[in-house]
Amino acid sequence: MTDTDIERAAGLSPFTGLARADWERTADELLAAVRPHAGAGDSLLQLPGPASGSGRHSDGLEGYARTFLLAAFRAAHAEECHAERVLAPYAAGLATGTDPRSPHHWPSPATTPQPKVEAASVAIGLHETRRQVWDQLPDAVRQRAADWLGGLAGTEVPRNNWVWFKAVVAAFLRSVGAPYSAADIADAIESTESWYAGDGWYADGARVPGQLTNFDHYNAWAMHLFPLWYCRISGAAAEPGLAERYRARLRAFLPDAAHLVAANGAPLFQGRSLTYRFAVAAPFFTGALFDATPLPPGLTRRAGSGILRYFLDRGATRENGLLSLGWHDRFELIRQVYSGPASPYWASLAFTGLLLPPGHPVWTAPEEQLPVERADFIRGLAAPGWLVSGTTADGVVRVVNHGADHTPADRPARDDPFYARLAYSTHTAPDLGPALNLRGDPEAHARDGDARGGQGPDNRVALIGADGSLSHRSPLRRVAFDGRAAVSRHEPHWPVPGQLDRESWPVGPSLVTASVCHGPWEVRLVAAAEAGHTVGVGGHALAAAEPPHCRTGPGHVLVTRPDGLTSGLVVLRSPAGTPTLRVQRAHGANAFGPHSATPVYEAPGTPHAVAVFLGATTGDALPPAPRAELAPGAATVRWPDGSHDTVAW
Structure with a gap:
């Protein structure tokens, strides 16, 4: 392009600099x-x-x-x-x-x-x-x-x-x-x-x-x-x-x-x-x-x-x-x-x-x-069951998923990381494992989507098995959606390699998950049908060319990339008193960089309330976190700006 072309493109395209x-x-x-x-x-x-x-x-x-x-x-x-x-x-x-x-x-x-x-x-x-x-x-x-x-x-x-x-x-x-x-x-x-x-x-x-x-x-x-x-x-x-x-x-x-x-x-x-x-x-x-x-x-x-x-x-x-x-x-x-x-x-x-x-x-x-x-926005997309939030401070768009799933609702399948996660964004990706060989399974092509082994905990809400394995979410069922809050239910299960009869896979009590969004925050409310199980909640996986910086403090765990983008979990209500907070790292598993890390919450009992953060930060501090007030069948989330949302779950 000539200098004149460049100047013209900059005038017409101040954001991208690209012309025809x-x-x-x-x-x-x-x-x-x-x-x-x-x-x-x-x-x-x-x-x-x-x-x-x-x-x-x-x-x-x-x-x-x-x-x-x-x-x-x-x-x-x-x-x-x-x-x-x-x-x-x-x-x-x-x-x-x-x-x-x-x-x-x-x-x-x-x-x-x-x-x-x-x-x-x-x-x-x-x-x-x-x-x-x-x-x-x-x-x-x-x-x-x-x-x-x-x-x-x-x-x-x-x-x-x-x-x-x-x-x-x-x-x-x-x-x-x-x-x-x-x-x-x-x-x-x-x-x-x-x-x-x-x-x-x-x-x-x-x-x-x-x-x-x-x-x-x-x-x-x-x-x-x-x-x-x-x-x-x-x-x-x-x-x-x-x-x-x-x-x-x-x-x-x-x-x-x-x-x-x-x-x-x-x-x-x-x-x-x-x-x-x-x-x-x-x-x-x-x-x-x-x-x-x-x-x-x-x-x-x-x-x-x-x-x-x-x-x-x-x-x-x-x-x-x-x-x-x-x-x-x-x-x-x-x-x-x-x-x-x-x-x-x-x-x-x-x-x-x-x-x-x-x-x-x-x-x-x-x-x-x-x-x-x-401007910042919360946009409810009723057809796919997505709560979409965007923030001008960091330019990030996040989607909380309570309706999209590549698995038919009539039988369980192996979680597809491109569909079964609770949340996705424009700045993060799920940690991926290798594709599973399911050629011997007659149900796999139609029902398992992109089955993967060794998946990470990012943006999963799951029960934790005795061997530490996370239950699968797919298929999920939408329960409620009002444009600012959404609720879904799933039957946690653990697929057994080589076991073709899905009805015989181990299962746990159903999990109900509710999400309420505001700015860079999502409050996740999780209830299990029975209390005798450990629940795991993962935040967004952050990936970069170098290992992200991780830090854990009282009631919170944070992961930060060199550019200041932070993924965090803040405990709002845990039935266990002091839950386990940790970071799970991976290498070569994420499309956004070779080194990735995910904040993780784990606690027994029910119910649970966790605030998930994804946004830009300066220094080591998150902005003020929301609060959650839980009552039978409902919860009220109070945001730092004085507003609040109530969700029946």
Whole structure:
């Protein structure tokens, strides 16, 4: 950028410093970095890293399809010569990949799981580059491409956002006069209605009808984006009123989404597929593209550019310009079984903003402050059962979770650390253990999510077994939610390795947990159905390049990072008199740094009241803590500013 460009960007983008030219340059750099990894014929991009569960062949297709999305978005308003240069290898790769005689052909979506996803990316890429790519292809290649995409029709897919991959492909095939599955389209539309939870939130599928608990970032980058793209591809062939229905829901969701972005651009660390990183910026630009946003243009760019810059500044492309499997930089514990070396390139969805012309207000309006930069807030998200708190002093956004769980409510499962924790934030992550091998368990794929061994105590409320092991929470059941306080119940249990009959796993008395939030504080109230057990409560795990500083004093335990962010526990009421307070440290288990530490409370009996703190501090002192007054069936929490909240639990 020239000095003039930099000055202009600073004037329009005082928070992120990023202009449209920076997004274009980033797209060009990402595309250039993958080219050395393209095989003969440009159909497979084999990036370095561990193979996914679908295998290296499928991973090569994933590299092609996900970067084709990026190339298509980049080419939309590029100079003609630049667009041709960007798209040329993808046109060549399409000809090679769809040729069954080529040694570099693509695996079929009819026989391999992951190509079902990638087929939708190929379809969107072809739609967005119709003039430059599809219309220029020889008839034989177009026929082969239609045949390959048509292999997805009528295939079995997981009953979640994957139904839209079939519908998007069907819409593209219909648009080019090829055979398509109308049943796939009808199924996606009907299923999506059954998963809509209101207020702009979808569950990502539901194993049991009406049990909507699968809430995470897929609401943003899949459940809103792909239905609207189905309508975009379909044009006049889309079902009457469908586009406006989906636009209205995205309009309802985006204010919540804006409240989930930290001042430093960090998105919430919760849910699966987090290695997609800045894909979470996609709904902001999608809202502008489809006239489906209540957010001012400057806030749309502030959110999207903040998220992009957050990851670029923290090493996401440190490895030769490639997006690694990880969060900031490489951190392979974050990956799921379906994650391959090219999986992070679903981050390409963030570049939907490049489909907006350079003169669009999203690119020309001055950036506006995020909600967390304007004022402290408590926001209740009723659909997922989240209490969201943001504080301007440190820019942190926290979520207390009393409704989202990736386990169906009818049977116990192994806790998924991306869903089963009581709290998440933009500045912390759970300590992760290695993935468990559950291939011999017929229930595991559907019910165990991302099962892990050796999980930490962070943000867990559990019973402590005789051997010191923590009980599992999943599945949880929401009891009450009023926007400022929330209550959930779970049946503590201890999964037994190799024991497939979940009903025979050891169980403990049910635990009821209530949360009340105010500023950087959350008061956790815990009651066990029986008193003869020890209860453990963990605070947020803090991670850094160096071991965090830890200190324990009368009735409290604190963990502090070098930047001043502190995770603390303060005892408000313990039936044991003097509870055990300690710090649990881990190494190499946390996406935010190699050294992590978690404050932990343990005490027998019932009930318990603990104040959990996450925020910036100066020196060694926490701000004044809240107080809790417990009565039968209710509790009143009194805050240092004189306000109070009462919760029935």
